[in-house]
Amino acid sequence: xxxxxxxxxxPPEQLPRHVAIIMDGNGRWAQQRSxxxxxxxxEGAKAVRRIVQACSERGxxxxxxxxxxxxxxxxxxxxxxxxxxxxLATLRNEIxxxxxxxxxxxxxxxxxxxxxxxxxxTAKAERRTAANTGLILVxxxxxxGRWDMAQAGRKLAEEVAAGRLQPGSITxxxxxxxxxxxxxxxPDLLIRTGGEQRISNFLLWQMAYTELYFTDxxxxxxxxDDLESACAAFASRQRRFGQTADQIxxxxxx
Ligand code: IPE
Ligand code: IPE
Ligand code: MG
Numbered sequence: 337x338x339x340x341x342x343x344x345x346x347p348p349e350q351l352p353r354h355v356a357i358i359m360d361g362n363g364r365w366a367q368q369r370s371x372x373x374x375x376x377x378x379e380g381a382k383a384v385r386r387i388v389q390a391c392s393e394r395g396x397x398x399x400x401x402x403x404x405x406x407x408x409x410x411x412x413x414x415x416x417x418x419x420x421x422x423x424l425a426t427l428r429n430e431i432x433x434x435x436x437x438x439x440x441x442x443x444x445x446x447x448x449x450x451x452x453x454x455x456x457x458t459a460k461a462e463r464r465t466a467a468n469t470g471l472i473l474v475x476x477x478x479x480x481g482r483w484d485m486a487q488a489g490r491k492l493a494e495e496v497a498a499g500r501l502q503p504g505s506i507t508x509x510x511x512x513x514x515x516x517x518x519x520x521x522x523p524d525l526l527i528r529t530g531g532e533q534r535i536s537n538f539l540l541w542q543m544a545y546t547e548l549y550f551t552d553x554x555x556x557x558x559x560x561d562d563l564e565s566a567c568a569a570f571a572s573r574q575r576r577f578g579q580t581a582d583q584i585x586x587x588x589x590x
Pocket of ligand 3: 360361362530
């Protein structure tokens with residue numbers, strides 16, 4: 337007898353507030369079907385729609401999706417071009433639906449490398465959804481964890497050079513304020529699809545205490561039930577943040 341996963345959903349208070357996803361496996365999904373990699377990316381865009389909707393419905397606060405890394409420029413030029421076109425087309429197709437679903441869109445990464453039209457469109461999408469109060473959807477595009485830390489370091493150095501900041505007052509807390517997403521809860525759960533068990537320069541600073549979850553499922557196949565499995569695994573873990581298991585158990589009963 338099969339059990340419908342929806343009969344036993346993770347209780348809302350045990351859900352991760354911030355889910356981050358490395359959406360991997362589009363190319364292999366296509367290769368397994370003797371299709372061009374492009375088709376894998378197209379199917380991957382459909383999975384994005386499914387997972388955004390599922391997170392929205394479940395009441396997740398923030399969903400951060402890794403769409404294009406600073407290293408993905410190393411791919412063949414035709415694939416980079418396809419990804420950029422798909423990025424713009426998906427945004428155009430989805431913006432109305434996202435806005436109606438009360439989703440607030442945000443982009444992180446160095447957008448100066450993108451075409452003017454993509455830069456304009458991402459800014460427009462952020463403005464259009466700025467007042468929405470539902471899911472915060474963060475798209476990491478031309479994003480790299482090292483880039484993020486370097487840009488934070490650069491801004492701090494500018495403050496010092498301008499005489500507004502003493503080097504001695506640079507602490508981890510202050511540095512944090514200059515990194516991306518510092519105004520949002522840190523990622524509770526990282527999901528990576530596609531079977532690889534690595535971070536690939538995603539949110540290096542922000543994931544100091546994130547729970548990591550790896551699945552062999554390829555991104556174009558990923559669905560709401562897979563997300564629920566990841567949430568259930570998350571809910572079963574004890575996060576200790578450096579403390580002992582006893583301390584955590586005692587504070588839970590306090
Ligand atoms: C993830 O799928 C999409 C991006 C990195 C943009 P891949 O294209 O990396 O798929 P695989 O890893 O080759 O299967
Ligand atoms: C990570 O996937 C980047 C994105 C999902 C955007 P990659 O496929 O680029 O990662 P590596 O190269 O296998 O580490
Ligand atoms: Mg990959």
